[in-house]
Amino acid sequence: MDLLRFLGVKGGAEQTPSEEGVAIDLSSITAADVPLVVGCEGQQLLDRLREVIDPELGINIVDLGLVYAVERVGDRVDVVLTMTTPICPLSAVIEADVREALVGWQDQIEQVRVAVIFEPPWTPAMMSDEARRLLG
Amino acid sequence: MKQTTARPLGRIGAALRLAAVLTLAVAAILMMGSLLGGLGRMGVETAAMPVELAQYHGPLMVSAFFGALISMERAVALRRAWSLVAPMAAAAGGVSLVATGDQQVASIFFVVAGATLMWVFATLLWRRWENFTFVMSLGALAWAMGNLLWALGQPVWQVTPWWAAFFVLTIAGERLELSRFRKGRRRSAGFWFGVALVAIGLVWGLLELDRGLRLVGLGFVVVAIWLARHDVAHATIRLGGGPQYMAVALFAGYFWLAATGGLAIFYGPVSAGVAYDLLWHALFVGFVFSMVFAHAQIILPALTGVRVRHSAAFYVPLTVLHLSLILRGIGDLSNLDQMRRLGGIGNAAAILIFALVIISHVGRGKSKKSTQKGGRR
Numbered sequence: 430m431d432l433l434r435f436l437g438v439k440g441g442a443e444q445t446p447s448e449e450g451v452a453i454d455l456s457s458i459t460a461a462d463v464p465l466v467v468g469c470e471g472q473q474l475l476d477r478l479r480e481v482i483d484p485e486l487g488i489n490i491v492d493l494g495l496v497y498a499v500e501r502v503g504d505r506v507d508v509v510l511t512m513t514t515p516i517c518p519l520s521a522v523i524e525a526d527v528r529e530a531l532v533g534w535q536d537q538i539e540q541v542r543v544a545v546i547f548e549p550p551w552t553p554a555m556m557s558d559e560a561r562r563l564l565g
Numbered sequence: 566m567k568q569t570t571a572r573p574l575g576r577i578g579a580a581l582r583l584a585a586v587l588t589l590a591v592a593a594i595l596m597m598g599s600l601l602g603g604l605g606r607m608g609v610e611t612a613a614m615p616v617e618l619a620q621y622h623g624p625l626m627v628s629a630f631f632g633a634l635i636s637m638e639r640a641v642a643l644r645r646a647w648s649l650v651a652p653m654a655a656a657a658g659g660v661s662l663v664a665t666g667d668q669q670v671a672s673i674f675f676v677v678a679g680a681t682l683m684w685v686f687a688t689l690l691w692r693r694w695e696n697f698t699f700v701m702s703l704g705a706l707a708w709a710m711g712n713l714l715w716a717l718g719q720p721v722w723q724v725t726p727w728w729a730a731f732f733v734l735t736i737a738g739e740r741l742e743l744s745r746f747r748k749g750r751r752r753s754a755g756f757w758f759g760v761a762l763v764a765i766g767l768v769w770g771l772l773e774l775d776r777g778l779r780l781v782g783l784g785f786v787v788v789a790i791w792l793a794r795h796d797v798a799h800a801t802i803r804l805g806g807g808p809q810y811m812a813v814a815l816f817a818g819y820f821w822l823a824a825t826g827g828l829a830i831f832y833g834p835v836s837a838g839v840a841y842d843l844l845w846h847a848l849f850v851g852f853v854f855s856m857v858f859a860h861a862q863i864i865l866p867a868l869t870g871v872r873v874r875h876s877a878a879f880y881v882p883l884t885v886l887h888l889s890l891i892l893r894g895i896g897d898l899s900n901l902d903q904m905r906r907l908g909g910i911g912n913a914a915a916i917l918i919f920a921l922v923i924i925s926h927v928g929r930g931k932s933k934k935s936t937q938k939g940g941r942r
Contacts, residue, residue, distance in 0.1 A: 484863045486746065487801055487808035514742055516689050516698055518641040518867040525870075547693065553745050564746045564800040 451507035451544045453498045458509065460549040464491065465498035465509075474499045474506060477534055481526045483519075488563060490523060494555025497546065505540040506531050511551045520545050581646055585637060586869055588649075588656045592633035595659040599625035600913045607842075607909045608902070617666045623721045626849065627728045628675045628712060629659025635735060636682045637868055639689070648685045654678035672716035679709030697742040700760060704734030707767065722836040725845055726770060726781050730763050732853050733822065737788050740815075743797045756795075759787030774834045782829025785848075789823035807862065807875035810883075814859035817887050821851025842905065843897035850912050851890050858883050858919055865923065874926045882919035885911055 458465065466475050478496055479489040490496055490510070498509040508527055512520050528541045556564075601611050602618030602625065618625070636651035658674030661667065686702035711727030741756060762784030770777020793816065802812035825848040828840075835841040862873040889911020896905030 484807060485743065485801075485811065486797065487804040487806060513745070514695060514698070515693055516639065516642045516695075516701075518638045519863065521641070521870075522866050550693070556746070560746075563804065564797060 451509060451542050452502050453500055453507055453509055453544075455509065455544060455546055458497050458546070458549065460552065460555065463494065463497045463549075463555060465500075467500050470501050471499055473535075474501060474531065477530055478508070478527065480530045481523065483523070485519075486564065488560050490527075492557040492560035494551060494553075494557070494560075495523070501538075504537045505542060506538055508541065508543045510543060510545050511547060512545065513551050515547050581649060584653070585640070585649060588633060588652050589637060589868060591656045591660060592630050592652070595625055595656065595663065596630040598663060599630065600916060604909060604913055607906050609906055609910060615663055615666075617663050620666075621662050621668075621671075623725065623728075624671070624675070624715065625659050625662065627731070628678065628708070629655055629662070631732070631853070632675065632678055632682075632708060633659075634864075635731075636678060636685070638864065639682065639685045641868055643685055643688060645688075648681070648688075651678050651681035651685060654681065669716075672712065675712040676709070676716050679705070679712040683709050695742070697738045699738075700741060701735050701738035703760070703764065704731050704738065707731045707734060710767075720836070722834070722841065723774065726778055727767060729785075729825075729845070729848050730767055730781065732848070733763065733785060733788060734760065736853075736856055737792065740792050740796055744795050746797045747795065747800065753791075755787060755791040759784045759791060762787060778834050779830050782826040785826030785829065786823050787826075789819045789826060793819040793823075810875065810877075810879055811859040813880075814855045814883055817883070818852045818855035818859070821847050821855065821890070825852065839897040839900060839905070843894055846890065846893065846909075846912070850886070850893075854886060854912075854916065855883070858886065861919070861923060862926070871927055872929050873923060874928060876926060878922050878926070879919075882915045882922055885918060886915035889915060 453465070464475060466472050475491055475496065478499065479491045481490045482488065483490060483493055483495075486493070493513075495510055495512065496508065497511055498507070500507050508531070510520075510523065510527065512523070524543045524545065527543055531538055531541045553561075598614070598618045599622050601614055602620070602622040604611055605614070605619035606622055632655035633652040636648075636655060640648035640652060654674045655678040658671045658678065661674060662671035665671075682705045683702070686698065686705050690698055690702060707727050708731035711724045711731065714727065715721065715724045737756070737760065741753070763781050764784075766777045766780030766782075766784055768777070769780060796812075796815060796819075798812035798815045801808035802816075803809070825844060828844045828847060832840045832844060835844060858879070862875055862879070866872050889908045891908075892911060893905050893908025896902070896908055
């Protein structure tokens, strides 16, 4: 980790707490696209991520609109998440839950890489109708 | 190659994570000691203990314990090593206070902690300005200001309104963020009006404590009413399980926040005695500890990686907390010392029971499929 980031001098635009070289082009994700899934395999992975629940709200992260993209690349799954706010201390917990939901779930998923980004910013419009119904 | 689970604090080394866990452990021990001190202040004889625990019950609870806890939450969110200075300084202040009884040294630690937390918020706001982050930063400012006033020699009873605002604004900011999940445009004018009353009241209180504190009290009432009406807890209370339990604890807390405000308006500044006991414990026990009981099972994993299951057992300490506080309040209002003491013992017992429930629920729950509520297409 470079010294400037360690000391916190590099701030401003850099908001990503974790980035693990996912194959998905992060800069191309827009609010209108999410969630980005590729094929029916991607849809299956997305459905699997419904196992990951936000503990505060009791709603899964897919319906909350926190999953921006998920893609299988060989024996690896890449997931791009966001949090409702960059100041949330729960991102590492959600990340861990995502890995646990996916690693070893299907044959040959050996590795899960998770990127947590904050652009585009999460908005309530990204929630599913079901989540809106439950929280309205 | 299997992916390892991400640890809290991200890329910051294992050594720093250990330091964070140790800091929280020290803070928790200080809290327990401060509880005993609180009982001592009520005239409840416990085993022989350092007199500082009773003498500095307030600063230990507010700055050493909660200061460390709340600034640790933000340090985990910020993921920068320097942000750990805040919780560590807070805990160090508590340790030095109990070990040496030297108020000056401890107050300097607390000032450093508060200033660092303010810097943490400045960094977070620089990254992204959000109105709820701003409210929480006002809370940090209130804590820092309270610490500064205490370091400058102001008595605790005059500093307490600032410390109280630390909690109210921090929690209000978090709940404002979550209220975004509710449908429709939430009219937030009432919320901002309440926050403004608190801020203005605190500053005015530097010149005229009487008017200032009553204004702060009004602000607390307004914020409590707004949150009770608009909190997402209205929805989550119907979802069962952990979210329902959290919602119950939240609403109970809002009642005590409103009660605190009402008592502040009614009594004005109080320096000691039953009015002081009632006013501030309505806030710190009824509101703050109810929030702790609500969220510990979420925050503990976030800060330490330790998972906590939920079960209905959590309702036990929550019920003991609120019932014993009612008892304490009746004892205060009727000048019945024994009832007040019993209530205070009940408060302490509730916290102890809560700790035991947490410990007994450590570990992963059963398969999430069976506990998941809603959200399936």
